[in-house]
Amino acid sequence: MENVVIVGSGAAGLTAAIYASRANLEPVVISGILPGGLLTQTSDVENYPGFPDAVNGFELMMKFEQQAKNFGTKVINDIVVKSELVDGGPHKLTLKSGEVVEANALIIATGASPRWLGLESEDKLKNKGVSACATCDGAFFRDVPVVVIGGGDTAMEEAIFLTKFASKVYVVHRRDELRASKIMGERAQKNPKIEFLWSHVVEEVLGENEVKGVRVKSLKDDSEKVIEVKGYFAALGHVPNNQVFNGFINMDQAGYIQLDSNSSYTNVDGVFAAGDCADHVYRQAITAAGMGCRAAIDAERWLEAKSH
Numbered sequence: 001m002e003n004v005v006i007v008g009s010g011a012a013g014l015t016a017a018i019y020a021s022r023a024n025l026e027p028v029v030i031s032g033i034l035p036g037g038l039l040t041q042t043s044d045v046e047n048y049p050g051f052p053d054a055v056n057g058f059e060l061m062m063k064f065e066q067q068a069k070n071f072g073t074k075v076i077n078d079i080v081v082k083s084e085l086v087d088g089g090p091h092k093l094t095l096k097s098g099e100v101v102e103a104n105a106l107i108i109a110t111g112a113s114p115r116w117l118g119l120e121s122e123d124k125l126k127n128k129g130v131s132a133c134a135t136c137d138g139a140f141f142r143d144v145p146v147v148v149i150g151g152g153d154t155a156m157e158e159a160i161f162l163t164k165f166a167s168k169v170y171v172v173h174r175r176d177e178l179r180a181s182k183i184m185g186e187r188a189q190k191n192p193k194i195e196f197l198w199s200h201v202v203e204e205v206l207g208e209n210e211v212k213g214v215r216v217k218s219l220k221d222d223s224e225k226v227i228e229v230k231g232y233f234a235a236l237g238h239v240p241n242n243q244v245f246n247g248f249i250n251m252d253q254a255g256y257i258q259l260d261s262n263s264s265y266t267n268v269d270g271v272f273a274a275g276d277c278a279d280h281v282y283r284q285a286i287t288a289a290g291m292g293c294r295a296a297i298d299a300e301r302w303l304e305a306k307s308h
C-alpha cells in the first residue's frame with residue numbers, strides 16, 4: 001500500500017511529487033500517456049519564472065522529475081487502465097503492465113490533450129510550425145502570417161494574442177457562426193489584423209520541414225485555395241485525460257474534474273486533482289505546477305488527519 005500515488009508526470013504531477021516527497025510521503029508517480037506532460041512537446045518555454053533566457057520544455061520537465069526523485073519519488077513508466085476509487089481509500093489502480101497499485105491518497109494530474117484535426121500533414125509538421133498553444137509558441141512568429149483553426153473562445157483568444165507578433169492572422173472556422181462568446185468574437189472581428197475564412201475546412205498543411213501554407217476548402221461551394229502562412233495553430237479545444245476515472249469522479253460536461261471550491265479535493269474522499277485535467281481556463285505550466293503543490297499539501301493534511 002502506497003501513501004500517495006500521483007497519476008501523471010506533467011508540471012502538476014511532478015510538482016505534487018516534489019512537495020509530497022519533501023514531506024517524506026514517498027510518493028509514487030505513474031507517468032501516464034506522455035511522460036513529462038505537454039511541456040515536453042513544446043520547444044522553448046519563455047514564460048516559466050526563473051528562466052530569463054528561456055528553457056527547453058523537455059529539459060524543464062526532466063529537471064522537475066530529477067527534483068522529485070532527489071527527495072525520494074518513485075516513478076513508474078506505465079499507464080492506468082482501470083481505477084476503483086473508494087471514499088476514504090484505499091484506491092486501486094490497474095496498470096497496463098498488469099501491476100495493481102493501491103494508494104491511501106490519490107492525486108490525479110492526467111492533463112488534457114489538445115484536439116487536432118488528425119491530418120497526416122498536420123502531424124508531420126508538429127513543432128515545425130504546427131502548434132496547439134499560441135501562448136507557448138506565438139512569439140516565434142514575428143512579422144509573418146499565421147492561421148488559427150477553430151471558432152471557440154480559445155481560437156479567438158489565440159488569434160488576438162497572435163496579432164501582437166504576426167503580420168496577419170487568418171481564422172479558419174468550419175461554420176459561419178462562432179461558438180465563442182459574443183464579446184470575444186466581436187473583439188476578434190474588430191481586429192484589423194484578423195481575417196476570417198467562414199465555412200472553411202483545412203484539407204492539408206503545406207510544407208516539408210516547415211509550414212508554408214494551408215490548403216482550405218469552402219463548405220459552401222467546395223472551392224479550394226491556398227493561404228500562405230508560417231504558423232498553424234489548432235484551437236479545437238482540449239480533451240481531458242480522465243476517462244479512466246469515469247463513474248467515480250465528478251466531472252463537468254466536457255470531462256474536466258470538478259473540484260471542491262478553492263481546493264484540490266474531488267468528490268471522492270482522499271482523491272485530489274491538479275492541473276489541466278481539472279482546469280480548462282488557465283492551462284499554463286505555472287498554474288498546473290501551483291495546483292500540484294496545492295494537491296500535495298491537501299493530501300498531506302488529509303493523511304495526517306486520517307492517522308489520528
Ligand code: NDP
Pocket residue numbers: 115116117149150151152153154155157174175178179180181235236237238280281
Ligand atoms: P470549444 O470546444 O469551445 O471550441 C472548439 C472549436 O473548435 C469550435 O469552434 C469547433 O467548431 C472547432 N472544432 C472542433 N473540432 C473540429 C474539427 N474536427 N474540425 C473543425 N473545427 C473543429 O473549445 P475552446 O478551447 O475554445 O473552449 C473550451 C472552453 O473554455 C469553453 O467553455 C470556453 O468558453 C472556455 N474558454 C474561455 C476563455 C475565456 O473566457 N477567456 C478562453 C478560452 C476558453 P464548432 O463551433 O463548429 O463546433
